Amino acid sequence: MSHALLSWARFPNHPQRSVRVPWRSDLPGLLTALRRSVNTTLPFGNGRSYGDSCLAASDHVLVMRALDRIIQVDWDQGLVTVEPGITLGELLAVTVPHGWFLRVTPGTQFVTVGGAIANDVHGKNHHRQGTFGCHVSRLGLFRSTEGQLTCTPTANPALFAATIGGLGLTGVITWAEIQLQRIRSTRINLVTQRFDSIEEFFDLSRELDAQHEFGVAWVDCAAEGTSSGRGVYMAGDFAEDEYLAWTSRRRLSVPFVPPVSMINRVSLRVFNEMYWRSFAPVRKRIHATAESFFYPLDRLRKWNRAYGPRGFQQYQCVIPPDAAAGNIKALLNAIAESKTGSFLAVLKQFGGNKSPGLLSFPRPGVTLALDFPNLPSRTDKLFQRLDAIVRDARGRLYPAKDAHMQAADFQRAYPEWRELESLRDSALNSRFWQRVTQ
Numbered sequence: 001m002s003h004a005l006l007s008w009a010r011f012p013n014h015p016q017r018s019v020r021v022p023w024r025s026d027l028p029g030l031l032t033a034l035r036r037s038v039n040t041t042l043p044f045g046n047g048r049s050y051g052d053s054c055l056a057a058s059d060h061v062l063v064m065r066a067l068d069r070i071i072q073v074d075w076d077q078g079l080v081t082v083e084p085g086i087t088l089g090e091l092l093a094v095t096v097p098h099g100w101f102l103r104v105t106p107g108t109q110f111v112t113v114g115g116a117i118a119n120d121v122h123g124k125n126h127h128r129q130g131t132f133g134c135h136v137s138r139l140g141l142f143r144s145t146e147g148q149l150t151c152t153p154t155a156n157p158a159l160f161a162a163t164i165g166g167l168g169l170t171g172v173i174t175w176a177e178i179q180l181q182r183i184r185s186t187r188i189n190l191v192t193q194r195f196d197s198i199e200e201f202f203d204l205s206r207e208l209d210a211q212h213e214f215g216v217a218w219v220d221c222a223a224e225g226t227s228s229g230r231g232v233y234m235a236g237d238f239a240e241d242e243y244l245a246w247t248s249r250r251r252l253s254v255p256f257v258p259p260v261s262m263i264n265r266v267s268l269r270v271f272n273e274m275y276w277r278s279f280a281p282v283r284k285r286i287h288a289t290a291e292s293f294f295y296p297l298d299r300l301r302k303w304n305r306a307y308g309p310r311g312f313q314q315y316q317c318v319i320p321p322d323a324a325a326g327n328i329k330a331l332l333n334a335i336a337e338s339k340t341g342s343f344l345a346v347l348k349q350f351g352g353n354k355s356p357g358l359l360s361f362p363r364p365g366v367t368l369a370l371d372f373p374n375l376p377s378r379t380d381k382l383f384q385r386l387d388a389i390v391r392d393a394r395g396r397l398y399p400a401k402d403a404h405m406q407a408a409d410f411q412r413a414y415p416e417w418r419e420l421e422s423l424r425d426s427a428l429n430s431r432f433w434q435r436v437t438q
Ligand SMILES: Cc1cc2nc3c(=O)[nH]c(=O)nc-3n(C[C@H](O)[C@H](O)[C@H](O)COP(=O)(O)OP(=O)(O)OC[C@H]3O[C@@H](n4cnc5c(N)ncnc54)[C@H](O)[C@@H]3O)c2cc1C
Pocket: 008, 042, 043, 044, 045, 046, 047, 048, 049, 050, 053, 054, 064, 084, 085, 105, 106, 107, 108, 110, 111, 112, 113, 114, 115, 116, 118, 119, 120, 121, 122, 123, 166, 167, 168, 169, 171, 172, 173, 174, 297, 400, 401
């Protein structure tokens, strides 16, 4: 046992005791020992999930980070087989010089492959490539009763589907085979364009997503009145200029947890106004590095500490297309009225690519994601308002970001949960799963 771990948003505050898995062959013994001592456990990747989906119901997790080896690579086909604890950044450092990139990456390179599969993460190209799980061809799964299994769309297909987006509950992923994407450059040709309303966001998304691999928007969650719904659309593609580099730059870090949150009403308004003004009102074409485009938040290490000792919560929902415009407006109005929120509020259109995952979050529609400092009673009250809008629109929340969803909302939005429960490994359970199903 070693030091205690928390999830990324440092809320809820349930420090996890950790048991490290140094080799795949150690898993059976460690799982049996935990079963005897604390009954259930949960695999833990790199703790980049915000709420309680990466916290074990027993508060004792199996830490997978040491399983970070590349097992096999086919450089002609761009097919890699890796252990689950390798982070996306570590994998890219090896594959980029050979001209291969991940087909799907979330907004941080510090997530593990196991974590990316268990939450079936999405990126800025969901409208083209779907989720991470769409590019996993095979995986190894260790189950406490059956031992080691190989799962593919045709071998153990039910377990394959349930493990993609399966929240770490179906077994411990011990390896995965992933299809990569050919690239000729790590530079991104970027198009930026400001918009003044949600209607304009939809117009830009329709136009630019049809032309570009990547598309995402920043939205000013503090803007009210005539400025409400303003933001910046960013669309892009990999360049073709034969520049393949992956250098992990030295990063600044938030050295300690300040006594109060540094993100407040004043700093939020000032930052958002400055950020908005930093973009020209007309369409611009610029170059960016892949690292700054995909992982802007990774530049500041441990930024989660800036929210102070109470931590924060992320709210990420998806609203189906027919109800999207009005409901995104209603969500933004409620957030602006609450005078809280975060700098990085993100809007993105999901596409129609269906994931193989049973419980995957993305579905066609628009997703809105932003962080909120944890303020007693205020955050709860705001989330109740937001939940009512999402419920009426028949939308749903993202378990990887969640620390508050009500059981009834989860079960309505994810009716497949019973099937996952029937395939859950009885040695594994999370605080999230307990909260929303038990
Ligand atoms: C700055 C930032 C930006 C983000 N951007 C995005 C985004 O754009 N899109 C998106 O989808 N998500 C995003 N996320 C969320 C993040 O990608 C997911 O929460 C991801 O699953 C975290 O991976 P992790 O390795 O840290 O795993 P953890 O958070 O530690 O665990 C996540 C889940 O994986 C399970 N797990 C871990 N390893 C294994 C294993 N070996 N076998 C079985 N289960 C396992 C755990 O039990 C848990 O259920 C972002 C997070 C941050 C902090």
